[in-house]
Amino acid sequence: MTGVSMRCVLNRRFHLIVLVLSLRMLDNISAATNSDGIKVTLLGTGTPFPNAERFGSAILVEGAGTKLLFDCGRGVVIRLTQAGVSPKEIDALFLTHLHSDHVVGIPDLWLSGWLLGRSKPLPIWGPQGTSSMAKHLAQAFGFDIHIRQAAPDPLPAEGVEIDAKEIEQGEIFNDGLARVSAFLVDHGAVKPAFGYRIDSANHSVVISGDTKFCQTLVDFARGADCLIHAAWSASWKNPAPPSMRSIASAEDAGRVFAIVKPKLGVIYHYKTEEGLSDAVRKEYNGPFVIAKDLMVINVGKTVTWDGKSAADTTPDGDKSRR
Numbered sequence: 001m002t003g004v005s006m007r008c009v010l011n012r013r014f015h016l017i018v019l020v021l022s023l024r025m026l027d028n029i030s031a032a033t034n035s036d037g038i039k040v041t042l043l044g045t046g047t048p049f050p051n052a053e054r055f056g057s058a059i060l061v062e063g064a065g066t067k068l069l070f071d072c073g074r075g076v077v078i079r080l081t082q083a084g085v086s087p088k089e090i091d092a093l094f095l096t097h098l099h100s101d102h103v104v105g106i107p108d109l110w111l112s113g114w115l116l117g118r119s120k121p122l123p124i125w126g127p128q129g130t131s132s133m134a135k136h137l138a139q140a141f142g143f144d145i146h147i148r149q150a151a152p153d154p155l156p157a158e159g160v161e162i163d164a165k166e167i168e169q170g171e172i173f174n175d176g177l178a179r180v181s182a183f184l185v186d187h188g189a190v191k192p193a194f195g196y197r198i199d200s201a202n203h204s205v206v207i208s209g210d211t212k213f214c215q216t217l218v219d220f221a222r223g224a225d226c227l228i229h230a231a232w233s234a235s236w237k238n239p240a241p242p243s244m245r246s247i248a249s250a251e252d253a254g255r256v257f258a259i260v261k262p263k264l265g266v267i268y269h270y271k272t273e274e275g276l277s278d279a280v281r282k283e284y285n286g287p288f289v290i291a292k293d294l295m296v297i298n299v300g301k302t303v304t305w306d307g308k309s310a311a312d313t314t315p316d317g318d319k320s321r322r
């Protein structure tokens with residue numbers, strides 16, 4: 001083969017590779033823009049107790065291209081990366097309450113997002129105390145912030161700012177594509193504690209946050225397609241008497257599902273799975289699933305997860321799990 005014909009072969013191969021890569025990129029953009037519902041990724045479904053399978057509370061909700069993160073527990077940046085999302089891409093963070101297992105991932109999300117290219121402030125909505133926490137985080141990480149801004153090729157100053165907003169019950173976010181409403185829940189001595197409702201593309205997802213059975217949650221969740229409810233365990237697995245508890249049992253969550261009748265109920269923030277499903281089923285005959293880390297739920301005309309559809313389940317429950 002002459003030098004010229006070798007160059008022609010290499011050129012053709014190069015163009016073929018470029019064409020394949022371009023088609024893949026178009027495919028990805030098309031998948032993102034054709035979305036007609038809400039995509040939920042359960043990043044962390046665990047509790048304060050360290051567990052390699054289930055990280056701290058964090059739920060990614062994507063609607064019409066907006067990436068919203070609810071709580072920021074242990075390992076959130078690792079789970080985001082596993083889900084194919086850079087921490088710099090998070091448009092807004094919402095905190096249900098300030099228990100450490102819901103917020104310890106904030107420094108990682110905030111500073112790694114800055115390091116990876118975020119050039120605007122990180123907006124955080126949360127209960128009273130959120131602004132103080134943000135201010136003190138900036139002090140705690142002052143060395144890192146200073147050294148990266150003093151470098152010859154400094155990171156942008158705006159990217160390390162936190163835009164903290166303290167919330168009350170009601171609509172708190174609306175970018176024209178997604179709307180977020182906060183509502184007060186009952187997490188015992190932890191006051192205030194919030195749950196959230198997200199509406200986008202004519203669909204809705206509700207996240208309970210940490211709460212006991214709560215009528216306000218029931219009221220805000222009416223008509224929701226997907227209701228994600230915390231449940232510590234089956235009631236019999238919790239040694240604390242019911243009057244001393246600050247978070248729902250699986251039976252409590254089942255009662256809420258039975259009233260709200262979502263297309264899909266989801267249990268998260270559970271300490272142990274033993275007896276959990278049967279406890280929900282005592283109170284509720286509709287579709288539900290016990291969440292695992294990195295489970296993806298697509299909320300559209302139907303609600304699907306792990307290739308299963310809530311519409312395929314019977315009133316007796318989710319047969320696909322059995």
Ligand SMILES: [Zn+2]
Pocket residue numbers: 097099187190210
């Ligand atoms: Zn809590």
